[in-house]
Amino acid sequence: MAESAGELSLHQRILGDIENRILSGEWQPGFRIPFEVALAKQYKCSRMTVNKALTQLAKTGLIERRRKSGSYVTQPRAQSAVLEIRDIKLEVQSLGLAYHFKLAAKSQRRSSAEDRQRLGLDVASPVLDIRCTHFAGSRPFCVEHRLINLTAVPDAAAETFEEEAPGQWLLNRVPWSAAEHTIRAVSADDVVATSLGIPIGTACLMVERRTWSNGANVTHVHLIYPGEQHSLVASFTPSQPK
Template sequence: MVLRLAGKEQGMDERVEKTPDATLHQRILSEVEARILSGEWPPGHRIPFEHELTRQYGCSRMTVSKALGDLVRRGLIERRRRSGSFVAHPQVQSAVLEVHDIRQEVEAMGLPYAWKREARTVRSARAEDRKRLDLPARSRVVAVTGCHLAGRQPFCHEDRLISLAAVPEAEGEAFDGNIGPGTWLLQQVPWSAAENRISAVAAEPEIADALAIPAGTACLVIERRTWISDQHITQVRLTYPGDRHQLVAAFTPSQA
């Protein structure tokens, strides 16, 4: 097969030789892919058998097999023994969000880390506390607020509740050193499950002042609960200035 490329000036006539099998391989690949992506061939649709495609395109069976193999590797089709090839069903994917240590996040950027405590109280759980941690009546909690610094700049504001039923050691911890509550908890208490709720908010005046940003600035808020077995450990509200933080989630195909 010869492809002729016409030059803009007279005499600029160039010929590019391509082997028939290489060209047909790409044509089969492109046309089958286009039918799948357009929805013409929906999930579960049977792809024509190799001998049918061989006859349709006038090529070797090896060329057809190679094109279908490439589509399998792209996740567009699946081959079933003795049944043929079918358009693959999309796989459900799940976000994997870890419980990160903010100190490690800051140090990974090459900046010195610091924790600045604002307030700490030990109290009987209020109605709002019980809702945040799903606690029974007469529970006791430690409430801590403060700011994580990256260099001299506020990095993240923290508002945390710790259940004393799950972590009684927290009652004797002042959280006024250079170790934030999250880092301390990761060192002290194993956790078996976590829940993250992510939202975008406009910074209220008190939070804006702590983060040294104008009130109303767009912020990223992560509300996290962790527990071990069926016992809640902590609930924290982390507020990041929107232009200083990115949330990256890794994805993995579902095995279902």
């Protein structure tokens, strides 16, 4: 039996309502969507209309349908290109989720021996130490611990980093000429676990990056992601024989 115009408009309404609840963070990853019978009763429509809306949401990847169990909001899984410096905001938005960040700490000091090792500096210089958490919807996406060499980027000393995240600020203002990535697995300590809302000892993925601009050491950053929610991708071609 063909659906009426009213059923078709209800299909779009159901689709939009569920999308909005997921993208706003009201329905978190892992949340079980109400059963088709309940949704049909709520919207005063047929189960077929509800089923079509849920099927369309599953195709877009927003929900996962499990046989005999129901439909659930999917766990977002981000992918980063290993050989690129990507804006975390764009990573989050590529998942169809709203992005925001919270600055946890910011301090300026003379570099310590550890700071100089992280930045690759030969002599002591002023540095900016920044810690923040990035969010996808209402859920923590990754934690960032960044050092900025103020000799190379003096303007960073006056920046509040309340409106624009440190990485995004640097990408927009300091053209990088070289970067070094180190990727490894780490266990969440108490600070990371609290920031990401995960148990202490949870397996995480850490991207360690050092960046240069025209030979000057600009920044060093640790980006730590919950391991099961992030993957790294590298594209390459065979080397040409000489």
